[in-house]
Amino acid sequence: MSDKPKILVTRRHLAATEDRLTADYDATLNTDDHIMEADEIVAAADDMDALLICVTEPMDAATIERLPDSVRTVLTLSVGLDHIDTGAAKARGIAVLNTPDAVTNPTAEVGMLLLLGAARRAAEGAAMMRAGEWTSWSPRQMIGKEITGSELGIFGMGRIGQTVAARARAFDMTIRYHNRTRLSFEQEKSASYYTSVEGLLPSSPFLMICAPSTPETQGFLNAERIALLPDGAIVVNIARGELIDDDALVDALRSGKVAAAGLDVFNGEPNDIHPAYLELPNVFMTPHIGSGAERSRAAMGDMLLDGLDLLLAGELVPNRVV
Ligand code: DGY
Secondary structure, eight states: OOOSOEEEEOSOOOHHHHHHHHHHSEEEOOTTOOOOOHHHHHHHTTTOSEEEEOTTSOBOHHHHHHSOTTOOEEEESSSOOTTBOHHHHHHTTOEEEOOTTTTHHHHHHHHHHHHHHHHTTHHHHHHHHHTTOOOSOOTTTTOOOOOTTOEEEEEOOSHHHHHHHHHHHTTTOEEEEEOSSOOOHHHHTTOEEOSSHHHHGGGOSEEEEOOOOOTTTTTOBOHHHHHHSOTTEEEEEOSOGGGBOHHHHHHHHHHTSEEEEEESOOTTTTTSOOHHHHHOTTEEEOSSOTTOSHHHHHHHHHHHHHHHHHHHTTOOOTTBOO
């Protein structure tokens, strides 16, 4: 019998992460990468010391309540914690570790990709070419919006929001933001702080949503707030689908109130996305790939396993949430 820590791994991971899992731990891998429902996870967690989960495995209070006593740690390959009831984990004395920092740069990159792709109509252009419909160059063809020198409103100015701001400054964008708390002078780097989202939106011809999904932020971009945006605004979401009222955004994309959206995250992803997003030409979409870059994904795995090692050694863990 192995005396290595036992860990249940609910999804397939990069080879580097799986190599470390199998070398350093008594790991049970999900070799066919099927989505494990709560019942299966609870049964497979029997005798496990830790679970390595993803955003695809909700750990609500009821599931956490059913976990065997052996499970002392839940590692989530995400910075987002909206799929975990951390209060319930804390109540059972289960540590939760996530992956801040490791996801910051790649997620900000996808933010810029979506901002540019939506503003310059990348989805429409690619679709036109693939359909063989590009017949001639024309002065009126595919006229988009230039981000250079424009204003970018950022809702949520944590690590990712601040990194988006840094990348956008390279395009001479003026940064405005709303955040629960104002950043320090050094962190702000001349960005203008708005104490309310209602104040931010009218000054945001480009809007990037970077805030975590919490009861306070869910449904943030609704019809009333969309009405506050300048006409023809561009909206980007790299946070969570729950922050957007889909019906309201779809209406605005149809009317032109919102000229285009760049979306990496969706309500009901992946199988129950608002059907209009799949049809509207002014939606530039990616399938929740914010942190999906090789170096960062490997760093996410290492951050969790380094944290587990520290925890097992009785040390302080920088990425421990509860
Ligand atoms: C995150 O880190 O929260 C990303 O959305 C991937 O899960």
